[in-house]
Amino acid sequence: DSTASLTIETSVPFTAHLVDPPSRDVTTSPAELMTFFRDMSVMRRMEIAADSLYKAKLIRGFCHLYDGQEAVAVGMEAAITRNDSIITAYRDHCIYLARGGDLVSAFAELMGREAGCSRGKGGSMHFYKKDANFYGGHGIVGAQVPLGCGLAFAQKYKKEDTATFALYGDGAANQGQLFEALNISALWKLPAILVCENNHYGMGTAEWRAAKSPAYYKRGDYVPGLKVDGMDVLAVKQACKFAKDHAVANGPIVLEMDTYRYHGHSMSDPGSTYRTRDEISGVRQERDPIERVRKLIYAYDLATAAELKDMEKEIRKDVDAAIAKAKESSMPDTSELFTNVYKKGFGVESFGPDRKEMRATLP
Amino acid sequence: KEITVREALNSALDEEMSADPSVFLMGEEVGEYQGAYKISKGLLDKYGPDRVLDTPITEAGFTGIGVGAAYHGLRPIVEFMTFNFSMQAIDHIINSAAKSNYMSSGQISVPIVFRGPNGAAAGVGAQHSQCYAAWYAHVPGLKVLAPYSAEDARGLLKAAIRDPDPVVFLENELLYGESFPVSAEALDSSFCLPIGKAKIERQGKDVTITAFSKMVGYALQAADILAKEGISAEVINLRSIRPLDRAAINASVRKTTRLVTVEEGFPQHGVGAEICMAVVEDSFEYLDAPVERIAGADVPMPYAANLERMAVPQVEDIVRAAKRACYRAVPMAATA
Numbered sequence: 001d002s003t004a005s006l007t008i009e010t011s012v013p014f015t016a017h018l019v020d021p022p023s024r025d026v027t028t029s030p031a032e033l034m035t036f037f038r039d040m041s042v043m044r045r046m047e048i049a050a051d052s053l054y055k056a057k058l059i060r061g062f063c064h065l066y067d068g069q070e071a072v073a074v075g076m077e078a079a080i081t082r083n084d085s086i087i088t089a090y091r092d093h094c095i096y097l098a099r100g101g102d103l104v105s106a107f108a109e110l111m112g113r114e115a116g117c118s119r120g121k122g123g124s125m126h127f128y129k130k131d132a133n134f135y136g137g138h139g140i141v142g143a144q145v146p147l148g149c150g151l152a153f154a155q156k157y158k159k160e161d162t163a164t165f166a167l168y169g170d171g172a173a174n175q176g177q178l179f180e181a182l183n184i185s186a187l188w189k190l191p192a193i194l195v196c197e198n199n200h201y202g203m204g205t206a207e208w209r210a211a212k213s214p215a216y217y218k219r220g221d222y223v224p225g226l227k228v229d230g231m232d233v234l235a236v237k238q239a240c241k242f243a244k245d246h247a248v249a250n251g252p253i254v255l256e257m258d259t260y261r262y263h264g265h266s267m268s269d270p271g272s273t274y275r276t277r278d279e280i281s282g283v284r285q286e287r288d289p290i291e292r293v294r295k296l297i298y299a300y301d302l303a304t305a306a307e308l309k310d311m312e313k314e315i316r317k318d319v320d321a322a323i324a325k326a327k328e329s330s331m332p333d334t335s336e337l338f339t340n341v342y343k344k345g346f347g348v349e350s351f352g353p354d355r356k357e358m359r360a361t362l363p
Numbered sequence: 364k365e366i367t368v369r370e371a372l373n374s375a376l377d378e379e380m381s382a383d384p385s386v387f388l389m390g391e392e393v394g395e396y397q398g399a400y401k402i403s404k405g406l407l408d409k410y411g412p413d414r415v416l417d418t419p420i421t422e423a424g425f426t427g428i429g430v431g432a433a434y435h436g437l438r439p440i441v442e443f444m445t446f447n448f449s450m451q452a453i454d455h456i457i458n459s460a461a462k463s464n465y466m467s468s469g470q471i472s473v474p475i476v477f478r479g480p481n482g483a484a485a486g487v488g489a490q491h492s493q494c495y496a497a498w499y500a501h502v503p504g505l506k507v508l509a510p511y512s513a514e515d516a517r518g519l520l521k522a523a524i525r526d527p528d529p530v531v532f533l534e535n536e537l538l539y540g541e542s543f544p545v546s547a548e549a550l551d552s553s554f555c556l557p558i559g560k561a562k563i564e565r566q567g568k569d570v571t572i573t574a575f576s577k578m579v580g581y582a583l584q585a586a587d588i589l590a591k592e593g594i595s596a597e598v599i600n601l602r603s604i605r606p607l608d609r610a611a612i613n614a615s616v617r618k619t620t621r622l623v624t625v626e627e628g629f630p631q632h633g634v635g636a637e638i639c640m641a642v643v644e645d646s647f648e649y650l651d652a653p654v655e656r657i658a659g660a661d662v663p664m665p666y667a668a669n670l671e672r673m674a675v676p677q678v679e680d681i682v683r684a685a686k687r688a689c690y691r692a693v694p695m696a697a698t699a
Contacts, residue, residue: 119468150431180424343527348606
């Protein structure tokens, strides 16, 4: 029975600050474990494919990949509903998928095509899915945290009983505006969950070189916090469920997800000058989030190695097909240059580089 | 009937909060203190602490929270005690508010108003005396309004609150206490002024003077003086800095063939420079004289009263420039 209840212990205990931690025993089901395996594998495959597309010059500019961190996106989504909000920084492709975004619109956005989730106008760093309460996709380190607390403000104002998960990295954890927003959120008891995805490097700066205290779950001081093994999707799910309940009832909480990115910070970073290859391969062997679930699937006899291999092959085909479909999408129409500057443009004239040559009426 | 600009702003806030429960006000001292300049007087009592929120003195944090609330469908009004402090939060105004609708292809609109006193007050020194009109008007995605009279203040603030895009609303501390006559129409709760439209405050035929905020009053005084000397000045109250009413400015200049721009801000890359270019682009062949610019001195604002007066445009500066434009002044040699 795929919906039968399973109870599985988290990899390590939660470490808590000013709060009693949730139980290590996580309730799941065979179906959920298979979904976790599948969803994380799709994300992994998408990011590997994005790497190739970037190197083939089909993706421009900045491109920040999420492989290694998949358990955070998938575990968080499993704990909440689409009425809850998520906002993140620029490493956003997989959060978009987790919120129900599809591969074609993700790849099309990466390649700047009109079928993209932002119709080609946002790019890698600016994915959104408002109908699933995913608010982007933000390029300025730290800015998404006050914005997320603002989403939480609106949720409370509208009496929604929902919460917002505002994701940021260990680099952004030192930003001043984060503490400003946390202070206000605590004063006003906003249902905000600050999720520090600690992948241990802010670009190329190791956490201990940037933070006097890298115990990010404690950095909220008067705000409770929880340190979570972010490579264990079940631990992430348990922590996020706990955090949502806490936030709706009591106000903000900080979750530190101990995670790891296999890729460099962005495509221009080989990711090997500030850390050793042994460190990366060590994490892959010991803590990989997909391999952890694969082992659980074997342990509970939910699928055979051959069946999982087949699934991975099928995912590979799906990803390739999505890329092919995204490539068929054309570049945005040139008229799109002047759309969406305003929601209400009053028909004002706007101009291109040479006003005599290029002008448009703002809709 | 006459009301002050303060009463006009207060009544506009009150009416829009009453009309739309998604409108709320946040900022430093807007609640229990009744507003640093008493613009929000009485609103906490009337609407309660859920809709009138005193914030800590942390602009980046509370401005980001305001913008996030707008993402999720509320209509925040963020008060800056003065626009000088908006510099702490300018990333949220530009990157988080102005660009989101574009980057998301219309998914995330940001119906928010950033308001507060802007420009030079009196005797408060360099860090509290600066005009941000040119700064914010530079940015596509923002709308920038600057009221002069009580009618402007009411009509434009109500328009800003109802607008679906981020609006920077630049008030002037020295105008808060000034009274203006207002029509019955302007006092009606349905009253609203169009965004992007300038107002011809005074008709004239010899020279066009553009101004906004406090400088509209100076331009009108200058026009009185000029009239006594036989020069008929047309005074345009810009009202909207972005969108800029290029059509109204050009139509006036085509009639008068002469232009003086007036602003309190620094001259370089300012509002006057943009207006001058708008006229050069569309009406160059109509100009009978070089465009004249009156602006704040190109220095940080000094404290001493005599120096401060020198740094801010005065009525006589506008009169002199208008006469120059009309070839009625003795050319002055550069001094100092």
